[in-house]
Amino acid sequence: MTGRVVLALAGAGVLVVPCVAPTYHVLLMLPFMAYGVALLGLNLLFGYTGLVSFGHALFIGIGAYTGAFLTSKFGVRSLEAILVASAVLGALVAAPVAALCVRYVKIYFGMLTLAFGMVFYTFVLKFYRVTGGDEGTPYLRPSLLGFGLEEIPKTDYLIGPYYYYSLVVLALAAAVMWRVVHSPFGLCLKTIRDNPAKAETLGISVRRYRWYAFMISAVYASAGGALLGAPIGNVDPTLAYWTHSGNLVFMTLLGGFASFFGPLVGAFAFIYLEDALKSLAPSFWRLIFGAILAAIVIFAPGGLLGLVRRARPLGVSRA
Amino acid sequence: MSGIFHASILFLVSAGLQVVFGVQKIFNLACGSFYALGAYVGVSAVQAYAAAGGPAGFFIVPLALAGLAAGLVGVVVERGLLRFVYERDETFQLLLTFALVLMLEDTIRLTWGTSPLSTGGMYLVYGQVRLLGAAVPVYNLIVIAASLVIAVGIGALLTRTAFGRIIRAAADNREMAEALGVDMRWLYARVFTLGTALGTLGGALVIPATAAMSEMGIELIVEAFAVVVIGGLGSMRGAFVGALIVGVLRSVAISTYPELEMLLIYLIVIAVLVLRPRGLFGTAATAT
Numbered sequence: 334m335t336g337r338v339v340l341a342l343a344g345a346g347v348l349v350v351p352c353v354a355p356t357y358h359v360l361l362m363l364p365f366m367a368y369g370v371a372l373l374g375l376n377l378l379f380g381y382t383g384l385v386s387f388g389h390a391l392f393i394g395i396g397a398y399t400g401a402f403l404t405s406k407f408g409v410r411s412l413e414a415i416l417v418a419s420a421v422l423g424a425l426v427a428a429p430v431a432a433l434c435v436r437y438v439k440i441y442f443g444m445l446t447l448a449f450g451m452v453f454y455t456f457v458l459k460f461y462r463v464t465g466g467d468e469g470t471p472y473l474r475p476s477l478l479g480f481g482l483e484e485i486p487k488t489d490y491l492i493g494p495y496y497y498y499s500l501v502v503l504a505l506a507a508a509v510m511w512r513v514v515h516s517p518f519g520l521c522l523k524t525i526r527d528n529p530a531k532a533e534t535l536g537i538s539v540r541r542y543r544w545y546a547f548m549i550s551a552v553y554a555s556a557g558g559a560l561l562g563a564p565i566g567n568v569d570p571t572l573a574y575w576t577h578s579g580n581l582v583f584m585t586l587l588g589g590f591a592s593f594f595g596p597l598v599g600a601f602a603f604i605y606l607e608d609a610l611k612s613l614a615p616s617f618w619r620l621i622f623g624a625i626l627a628a629i630v631i632f633a634p635g636g637l638l639g640l641v642r643r644a645r646p647l648g649v650s651r652a
Numbered sequence: 653m654s655g656i657f658h659a660s661i662l663f664l665v666s667a668g669l670q671v672v673f674g675v676q677k678i679f680n681l682a683c684g685s686f687y688a689l690g691a692y693v694g695v696s697a698v699q700a701y702a703a704a705g706g707p708a709g710f711f712i713v714p715l716a717l718a719g720l721a722a723g724l725v726g727v728v729v730e731r732g733l734l735r736f737v738y739e740r741d742e743t744f745q746l747l748l749t750f751a752l753v754l755m756l757e758d759t760i761r762l763t764w765g766t767s768p769l770s771t772g773g774m775y776l777v778y779g780q781v782r783l784l785g786a787a788v789p790v791y792n793l794i795v796i797a798a799s800l801v802i803a804v805g806i807g808a809l810l811t812r813t814a815f816g817r818i819i820r821a822a823a824d825n826r827e828m829a830e831a832l833g834v835d836m837r838w839l840y841a842r843v844f845t846l847g848t849a850l851g852t853l854g855g856a857l858v859i860p861a862t863a864a865m866s867e868m869g870i871e872l873i874v875e876a877f878a879v880v881v882i883g884g885l886g887s888m889r890g891a892f893v894g895a896l897i898v899g900v901l902r903s904v905a906i907s908t909y910p911e912l913e914m915l916l917i918y919l920i921v922i923a924v925l926v927l928r929p930r931g932l933f934g935t936a937a938t939a940t
Contacts, residue, residue, distance in 0.1 A: 385743045433926050440679055440742055441925065444881055448921045451874055455914040576870060579681075579750045586747060617762055623754030630748045631736045 340594075347500060351492050359492040360564070365604045366499040367561035370506045372585050372596030374553020379582065380590035381514055382546040383526030384435075387443045387578045388450030391430075392423045392551045394573030396558025397472065398457065398464065401568040404473035412475035412498065415559050423555025424548055426453075431547035435540050438529075447575050454573040469569030472562045491564055499560055506553060507597070513549065514593060522546055554581075583626055589636030598637055657792040659899025660799035661858045665872060666879040666891040667806060668850030674823040674886035675843045678734065678745045682752035683851045684873030686725070689756060690852025691864040692764045693722040698771045698859075709778075711771070711860075712794065719856025723849025730844040735837070753870060761866050768863035775860040795857050802850075803892055810888065819843060823886065874914075875902075878921045883933055890933035 351359050371393055378384045396419035403409040403418060434445045457464040464470060474483070474490065477498050485493075513519055521542050524532040529539050562568045571577065580603070588599025606625070610618035633640050669683045697718030698711050706714070729752065737745050778790035810816040822829040822839055830836055855868075862868075879898050883890025898917055905913045924932070 385746070387746075433922070437925070440746070440885075443743075443746065444679075444877065445922070445925050447874075447877065448881070448918050448925065452915060452918040452922070455918065459913070459915065575874060576753070579747075579753075582743075582747060583750070617758045619754040620758035620762070623751040623756075623758070626751035626754065627733055627748055630740075630744045630751065631733070634740065634744060 351496050356488060356492055359496060360488075361604055361608055363491060363496065363499060363564045364561060365601050366503045367557050367564075368581075368584060368600040368604070369503050369557070369597045370560060371554040371557025372581065372588075372600050373506055373510045374550035374557070375581055376550075376585050376590055376593075376596045377510065377514065377522070377546050377553075378550040379585055380592075380595065381519060381526060382522045382543055384438065384442050384543060384546070385582060386434075386446040386547075386550070387575065387582065388446030388448070389550070389554050389581050390573045390575065390577035391446075391450040391453045392427065392554035393558035393561060393577065393581070394453055394457065394568075394570070395419065395423050395426055396555035396560075397562030397568040397572050398470065398558075399555070400475065400559045400562045401470035401472040404475055405471045410473065410476040410481070411479065412477050412559075412563070415475055416502070416556050419555040419559040420552045423551045423558075427548050427551030431544050431551065435543035435547055447578065450573060450575055450578055454570055454575070457573060458570040464570070467570060469567045472566055472568050474566075475563055487566075495564065502556070502560060506556070510553070511593065518542075518545070585636075586634075587626075587629060587636055589638035591635055592638045592642075595636055595638045602637060654792070655900040655903030656796055656896070657861070657899075658903060659895045660796045661854045662872075662875060662879055662899050663799050663892055663895035664802065664854030664857070665851045665876045666883070666895055667803070667888060668847035668854070669876055669880055670847075670883075670886055670888055670891045671806075671819070671850070672844055672847035673880070675819055676734075676738070676840055677742065678749065679742070679885075680847065681746065681749040681873060682729075682756060683847070683876060684869035684871070685753050685756035685760075686723075686848050686851035686869075687855035687858075687872050687876075688760055688864070688866065688869030689725065690719045690722045690855030691859045691868060692760055692769065692855075693718045693852065694856030694859045695769045695771055695864050696764070697856075712791075715771075715856050715859070716798075716853065719853035720849050722852035722856070723845055725852070726845035726848025727841055729848070730841050734844065735840070738840075753873075757866060757869065760869075764864070764866075766866060768865045770863035771860050789861070791860055798857065802853075803888075806888055815842075875917070878917045881921045882924050884930050887933040893932060 347362070350362055371389070375386065375389050378386055399419040399422050400412075400415045403415050409415065409418075430446075430449050434442055434449070437445060458466055460466075461468075474487065477494050480494070514522075521532065521537045524535070524537065525539050525542055532542075533539050558572070561572075584599040584603040585596045586599065587602055588597065589595030607618070607622070610621050614621060629636060635642065665683055665687050668686070669680055672678055672680050672683075694715050697714045701711055701714040702708070733748060733752070734745070737748055775789060775791055778794065780787045780789050781793070782788070808816075810820060818829065818834055818839060821832075822834060822836070826836070855864075875898055879891060879894035881894075882897055883892070883894030897920070901916060901920070902913060905916050
């Protein structure tokens with residue numbers, strides 16, 4: 334029950350944020366929601382299927398570049414169209430990538446995803462005539478539900494319509510993912526994570542299910558990338574660099590990969606922590622970040638939600 | 653020739669990665685950061701040496717010593733952080749080394765600043781020779797020779813010494829080695845330090861030819877990663893051949909079609925992972 338109360342409070346909280354919080358904090362919520370969508374997908378692979386991808390920045394990059402290309406080169410401004418196109422392109426790229434990656438597990442899976450991520454990174458970096466190289470490609474203001482919204486200042490656009498649009502996308506993504514992980518399909522993934530050999534003998538095609546999980550997570554990450562790029566206004570290759578993939582895994586671990594909402598908590602904590610550290614210690618925030626990550630890995634592998642759960646021994650593990 | 657020079661540096665770093673992976677089964681993402689650390693320590697050592705009025709011709713001595721000494725940071729990292737996660741899933745080990753990447757990057761920035769540092773004119777102190785119609789700095793040849801010597805040395809260490817036998821035993825079967833009385837804490841600390849020292853030495857040796865930059869670490873790790881995947885995880889011969897392939901291909905690509913530079917290498921990595929996941933020289937035990 335407490336879980337539902339917390340969820341309701343959090344939901345109410347994000348609804349009123351634009352009305353009460355300073356603009357700056359509302360703007361910080363935008364990457365949180367974009368990462369939230371991407372991480373829900375990543376965690377289907379990480380927390381539920383037991384495969385750690387070190388290359389999901391690839392799909393963030395695909396989503397963001399799809400948005401940038403559609404808005405600035407093809408004149409398509411509708412964010413709905415961008416999200417659909419990102420998801421489709423993400424799935425198209427993911428289909429062969431996933432088919433190859435799911436043949437391996439553990440470190441080999443991580444390495445192969447990292448390699449694919451870097452292929453995409455070097456591609457967008459080197460073919461600057463198409464992608465703008467390290468200068469990136471502009472991501473023009475997308476229209477929402479057919480409304481151009483060109484007349485209002487960018488900040489108002491972002492903290493108003495765009496904020497609620499992202500929130501709806503995140504809520505929908507979370508609702509769908511909730512259905513996915515609590516379906517028989519989700520149970521199969523958990524079985525694969527815990528005991529692949531047993532899953533196989535029970536008649537679950539391990540590779541095929543891993544492929545499905547990878548595809549879903551790629552679609553989520555691409556949609557998240559499309560959401561992430563618009564507020565920045567410019568999409569550059571660092572979005573697809575391997576350290577960005579590392580950060581995605583970091584966020585998931587920070588919140589707790591063992592629970593459904595862990596990645597969302599992680600994304601939220603990561604964004605605010607990064608922002609606070611950057612202003613407090615501009616020259617060594619990475620050092621503190623690294624130390625926090627190391628501390629979590631060593632002392633609290635369950636992440637923030639794992640800590641909460643440990644403090645509340647009656648809590649039932651959902652994962 | 654510049655490809656082979658690059659390959660020798662890559663070999664040193666990858667060899668460090670391999671020896672750690674072979675024994676501890678940890679894929680050390682921070683090996684690139686160790687490389688950057690070695691580079692900065694090397695620059696400082698050479699600058700101090702020049703300021704103290706040492707003869708320019710012997711600058712390579714303080715450089716190499718500094719590179720090796722920087723490897724001692726490996727002891728601190730192993731005892732201070734890694735030893736807590738040996739029993740954990742490799743995901744956590746990977747993430748811990750990722751945390752190290754973040755920490756070392758800022759440590760380097762805080763210590764040496766953000767602007768690139770170089771050793772000035774030391775690179776051409778030994779002059780150049782003409783080889784196959786191209787001018788090759790003698791320093792490159794020295795480094796190539798040094799890394800060949802190190803390659804042979806590591807080979808001898810692994811096959812001819814008691815320590816090497818212990819390393820191979822532990823890599824093959826940790827429990828059995830432990831049951832036979834090998835102190836794993838002792839071994840892990842040493843192996844990790846050896847791996848770190850190879851990385852920092854590589855960083856120190858590359859520095860006369862280029863400049864130390866804070867990004868050099870995370871850029872090198874992806875190349876070292878390509879080397880060990882192509883060569884096969886945990887294999888020294890693999891590191892050697894992989895480094896040659898990556899180093900030479902990279903310089904060929906740069907001079908013919910620069911857009912393809914790294915792309916080509918990653919495509920080879922993917923091809924190797926798909927066709928022969930254990931790499932060219934990997935043992936079957938490391939395959940999935």
